[in-house]
Amino acid sequence: MGHSRPVDQAGLRRGNLALLVRTLREHGALSRAQLAVRSGLSKATVSSLVADLELRGLVHSTGVSAGGQGRPGQLVDLRATSACGIGLDVHVGHVGALVTDLAGDPIFSRRVACDVPAMGPERAVDQLAELAGQALAAAAGTVGPPVGVTVSVPGLVDTGTGTVTFAPRLRWRDVAVADGLAARTGLPLERIAVDNDANLAALAELAAMNAEPGEHSADPVADLVYLTGDFGIGGGVISGGVLVRGSVGFAGEIGHMAMDPLGPYCSCGRRGCWETQVGLGALLHACADPDDPVRDPTLDLDQRMRVIRARAAQSDQRTLDGLHQIGSALGVGVSILVNLLNPAVVVLGGYFAALPEWLVEPIRNQVVASVLAPGAGGARVVGSRLGFTAATAGGALVALRRVLDDPTVVPPTQRENEEAPA
Template structure:
């Protein structure tokens, strides 16, 4: 299994050597601080089942790497209170990026997941060869790296989301119908252009959107499906709190389920795929005339969706009918997925989340009708609150997760540097 696949699946310890054990313990401690908050060394030792000397040594190393710091005295402690240990948010940074049909985007986050730099440019990627699209992305990434350099920050990893099938092991975009890409070595192209010592991996954008929606610690978000809509429709599966990638990393291509045999031809070359009846292009076609500005490729997707929502709110009958038809088809597909996977929640993301208030009832009705299990198997429909940023936020989350997987990726800082930055 490649390093990229391991980072997605958070593989546990597989070796017995001391270096591996220590890396695993560093990871365990760092995740514990993220998930359960600051605590004293004594409490960390008790919570993690490690002795106090080991925890003190681990904390010391994480401090040298700039990943944790001393906080306040622990409240409510019996006897002499210990000093709490907390995350140092600025100790490391991850960068997420997204290539979609109408835009490329980058987002940098710190160890706590807070955004520190966000860049976006509108570009019709379908009309450009992959190398030119990569040039646009590299320009954004260089700007993001410059933003981090201004903060004296060290980026560790870049994760790029693409609307297509991705070979995770090789950073290869196998096929992206809506981009017109096939067998594009995206990770290799980025490495050659960036010339920067960064870990680079590539993933499907809808899978990354699912990562963004899977809230750590929320039991209702441990088993979810995300249906992510922009020009195409993709999906992501989170099973027992972990992203499910499938045998070769191609799981989640919901948009190419055939739901309407003999229907419209899809960008993938087949007919009747789900995205041909629920994609934003189909909605706009049903809701507008040929000369409507919403059909112009020069109008940003966000603007188009905002206008559709405005027309619906104004009671435009044609827009409302089109929305109900899309909602019906979303529900038909969601019911099939629920019969197969029985998730706790199906999250409508991207453009589907933005129009969610108009289609949610239609989706739920089809779910109730089409799912064999009583009460739709306990599956409910939820709307994303992340808008069109879900995929890039998920990409940034995966990028910074590399540090939690292996804190030793961040170099130690000398005592002199620690004193200068404290």
């Protein structure tokens, strides 16, 4: 029976403070009257809540509205530098970091190439901690210490303890990432979260999509499936605006859907997993012979994608056939996801996002052919907006949620003296 928790006065106020912060984050500066209209709260309540947010330094006055329909009023906006969140990223071939301010704008972004499976978990977490130190230094110079840090990992994560349970592509089992990062950086453990990369990317894509309303529909998207494309394939599922995590947090293991009992062996030890059909290895195998330069293992993903795109643009038949094969196999799996989840949007991330001109159409054809609902239940298949930065952007967003969900975690009066006189 869902949500059976008592609500008290303090919880009510927290919820409405959060509503105002989110409204400003989505729409930019607004007058108190406009905030009241958009939030559904009364003007008196909005004025009281804005005063509270000003005391916490989270909003400030930014001039007078240009008029328009209503009377001119003093504008309120987020003080973007009042808080920041850090997204960190561990992947097969790199570690990365992104710091964003309260408005979601980047302050610091860096990616360091390294062979994470070969390094082993200890040295990889050393490398991650070094990068986190650079991110913290960058934040200290502009916005102060982060509200939170979220580490993105391509694998199964026990989010309760911040431990990576199993990440086959990294060759990690039971790696205590949050503990390791806290010990190395001095960050408080309760501010460090670890999550699956596709889950974080899905949240970031949803936020990016809904920040540009009206493109396809007036309603914000609430049901989305995100696919990561690399050697491994991951998935993030959002239903009704909420991430589908499953009972232990292991939902979204799309890459290991059993598609073919006689198919090739997978990194997980089983046969015919979806990622053996549509992962980067399958693409390279389909598009190029073993001695082809694009299969050189020292190439990074961007370089490979440039080669594949150039060949496809020149109508190289082997490349086009390979892309069509991958697109069709992607379509079979996507149609299972659409039959099961009826998403409004399926977002192709990772390497798929570099090749939408050749992948989207075979996927759509397969989905229309294989989904029971008329018109595939309205599902659109689109390339990622955020590309390879989706997971770190999602990490920074989740880190900021501590403030976005409950602005009272920032104490009042802390920044009172810094405010410009009204």
